[in-house]
Amino acid sequence: MIVIKKVADTSGSMADPQAAAWKSIKPTALTLIPTPIGNQPTPYTKTAWKDRKIGAVSAAELRVAHDGQTIFVRLNWDDITENREIEDAEIFPDAAGVLWPISSEAAINTMGAEHQGVNAWQWKANEESGRSVSAFGTGSSEPNGDSIDAQAQRTAKGWAVVIARKLVAEGDAEHSVKLAEGNRTRLGVAIWEGSNGERAGYKAFTENWIDVEIATA
Numbered sequence: 001m002i003v004i005k006k007v008a009d010t011s012g013s014m015a016d017p018q019a020a021a022w023k024s025i026k027p028t029a030l031t032l033i034p035t036p037i038g039n040q041p042t043p044y045t046k047t048a049w050k051d052r053k054i055g056a057v058s059a060a061e062l063r064v065a066h067d068g069q070t071i072f073v074r075l076n077w078d079d080i081t082e083n084r085e086i087e088d089a090e091i092f093p094d095a096a097g098v099l100w101p102i103s104s105e106a107a108i109n110t111m112g113a114e115h116q117g118v119n120a121w122q123w124k125a126n127e128e129s130g131r132s133v134s135a136f137g138t139g140s141s142e143p144n145g146d147s148i149d150a151q152a153q154r155t156a157k158g159w160a161v162v163i164a165r166k167l168v169a170e171g172d173a174e175h176s177v178k179l180a181e182g183n184r185t186r187l188g189v190a191i192w193e194g195s196n197g198e199r200a201g202y203k204a205f206t207e208n209w210i211d212v213e214i215a216t217a
Contacts, residue, residue, distance in 0.1 A: 002028055002212045004064045004071065006181070014065055014072040017153045017160035022074055025063040030189055032058050032204035036109070055204030056193035064187075066214060071179060072164045073098045073121070075189060079158035083194030084125040092194040093126040098163050099188035100177035101209065102134065108188045108209050111135040119177040121163045123150035125194070130163055134175035138201065145171030167214075181216045 005025060013019040034055030060077040075096050083094045099108060102117035112118040118135050130150030135141040147170050152161040169176035179185065186209035192198040 002062075002064060002210060004066055004212055004214045006215050006217055007065050007067055014067065014070075015149055015151055015162055015164055017074060017076070017151060017162045021065075022063055025065050025074070028062045028210075030060045030062050030206055032060060032189070032191060033207045035201055035203050035205060053196065054198070054202050056196040056198065057191045057204045060189060060191060062189060062210075064212065066167065066181075068167075068181065070164050070166055071214070072162055073187075074160065074162045075191070076155065076160040077158050077191060079193065081193075081195040082125075082154060086126075090197055092192070092197060092199040093124045094159060094194040095122065095124040095192040095199075096159070096161050096163070097122040097190040099190060099205075100179075101186055102175065102177055108205070109207070110138050111141065113137045117175060119144070119146075119175065120190070121146075121148050121150075121165055123152060123161050123163050125152065132165065132171060132176065134172075142175075144175040146176050147171070179214060181214050184211065184213045186211055 057077050060075055063074040065072050083091055086092055098121045100119045102119050106112040106116040106118050112135050114136055120133050123130050130148030132144050132146035132148045133141040134144045149164040167179045188206045188209055190203045190205040192203045
């Protein structure tokens with residue numbers, strides 16, 4: 001169980017991956033696994049990656065905090081290549097996502113299923129802001145209108161990224177995770193390594209949901 005600490009952030013500094021305030025938040029080490037080839041949505045995509053490694057990033061570090069209005073998720077991971085653009089259809093932008101179950105029964109490995117949705121907050125290295133999508137099974141992701149802030153910094157070893165959203169969703173409430181102080185929910189993480197050609201369903205992710213509690217103080 002991760003307790004999401006409440007912090008005073010009147011200046012909005014927590015949105016900065018290098019903000020000093022992040023040093024007070026205990027990190028959680030994450031192990032990431034490749035998306036199973038059987039989870040790819042079409043025969044073509046399964047065949048195209050049959051002999052290729054999926055999920056080049058195997059570990060990341062997670063910190064989470066909130067200020068009573070906004071929840072901030074900071075991720076950092078090692079990545080010696082900085083990929084910000086699509087190049088020759090072989091290299092894609094580096095990316096990361098924070099996954100939340102919309103319904104408690106939703107499976108993380110298939111991005112949910114019919115009537116069991118997953119909400120993902122995403123950052124991509126080639127986009128100025130983040131985006132929020134909902135999914136009800138493999139290959140079904142669609143934007144849901146939520147406003148997501150995402151800021152990234154290159155570090156000596158790779159990336160540090162903060163993905164943030166208001167606790168109260170501003171988009172389609174039916175397709176967005178509901179968050180509030182005192183609530184318990186779960187989250188997951190996904191990372192795409194652009195130099196490995198990863199995009200869409202080709203990624204590394206946390207195999208299981210992580211239990212979290214949004215602290216009131």
